[in-house]
Amino acid sequence: MKKILAVLMTFILMVLAGCSSNEAGSSESKNGEPEAEGAPRDMTFGSATVGGFWYTLSGAMGEKMKEVFPETSVTIVEGGSVSNLLGLSQGTFALGFSNGQTVPEAINGINSFKEKIDNVSTVATLYPNxxxxxxxxxxxxxxxxxxxxxxxxxxxxxxxxxxxxxxxxxxxxxxxxxxxxxxxxxxxxxxxxxxxxxxxxxxxxxxxxxxxxxxxxxxxxxxxxxxxxxxxxxxxxxxxxxxxxxxxxxxxxxxxxxxxxxxxYTVLLVSDDLMDEETVYKLTKMMVEEKETWATLSPVMKDFNAEYSVTHNVGKLHPGAEKYYKEIGALK
CATH class of the missing domain: 3.40.190.10 (Periplasmic binding protein-like II)
Incomplete structure (x- = not known):
């Protein structure tokens, strides 16, 4: 009997340890879905077709992101303003570009968007499209x-x-x-x-x-x-x-x-379900600190900096982006 009780107690302790481990390794959002923790191992980037600047810029960003997130692979996908927002909301894309006039439509669930999108946030506003x-x-x-x-x-x-x-x-x-x-x-x-x-x-x-x-x-x-x-x-x-x-x-x-x-305006956005605060903080920092790199790709990026991004912001800022902009004094 003692042997059975010992085995049973061991089993209960193993189950409790497993539960504790699971709780330590993940957290839940307000709607019960798992929240992002750390940079995703695979980041899919919603861009645009070859021949446009979005594709050129996303390619250059992808190379820099490999340095910032060495354990992460970045895949560029030929998307578009509407499809990128849909991909971000569905968790297909970790980050992506969209246009300033499309973001409010997504937030309000009008025109091309059958439902309101509330799980996508802004990292940076870049230049006029x-x-x-x-x-x-x-x-x-x-x-x-x-x-x-x-x-x-x-x-x-x-x-x-x-x-x-x-x-x-x-x-x-x-x-x-x-x-x-x-x-x-x-x-x-x-x-x-x-x-x-x-x-x-x-x-x-x-x-x-x-x-x-x-x-x-x-x-x-x-x-x-x-x-x-x-x-x-x-x-x-x-x-x-x-x-x-x-x-x-x-x-x-x-x-x-x-x-x-x-x-x-062209806006860089992320999926709230895939990108946590620290990851977006690092991404925002990279975008601002590499502004000269982006400007060499096209003169459209010559005015971009942290202040420009905050002044022309479209949509809700991700907490990670907000943290960075406040840290350097671009956002009060």
Missing amino acids: VFHIVVREDSDIYSVQDLKGKKVSPGIKGYSGELAFIDILKLNDMTYDDLGGIEYIGTADGADLLRDGHIDAIVGMISAPVSTFQELDTTLGIRLIPLDDETIKGLHEMNEGYLEYTVEGGTYSNVKEDVKTVAG
Whole structure:
């Protein structure tokens, strides 16, 4: 009998030890889901298609992240403003980019978002993402109205550039039915189609300048189609994340005059379920301390620093980012 009691007592102690070990190794969030602890071993980064600056920047960030998180692998995925937010909310992506006008839609659960997203936080606001309508220099297109009967690539279906384009057409009493055709394709492939004469215009919500259009401007010659004041005002009334923006003459070498359009800020976000405070603190620190590295990739990052990020913040700041910004005095 004593032997049975001894075995039983040993078993109970082992179970209790196991429970204690499990409690020490994990914690739960308010909704009962496990909270992140430490940097994930695999970080999937929601970026964008090849040819845009998001893809270039995420690649450079991935290399630096390997130094900050040596036990972690970083995988870049060709996502988009909407799909990245969905991936972050679902725990598919650990971090990702989105546009300033898309983040409020996700938070409020409107337009492309069937439900409110509340488990995604901001790390840094980086630079303005500018709406482009690009045509060949010898094109007869000079306004949005001139796109009637023309074949256009609005980028990838459901991406922020296409969604903005649909709104712009609506404000000009147009729809896709008024165009000569739609070609859903990424920035780099769209540039090839424009060069070869297979499409008449490319639409995108991307950095200004972006290398793909700079190369196209050098080899082919391009023009940017402006938005009129009524369209710009209408976009802002639809979504305050759309801000009036001027692409200064010389941004693309053959585009000498200023071009009026709209922009939304590019935002770096993380999944609250996958990225804890210390990990995001280190990520934010890396973003700010490597600002010169990012600026060498494109002049769009020349104004980025901690103060810029805080001033133009979109969405709720992650506690790890907030901790870093307060530590260096950028956030009171």
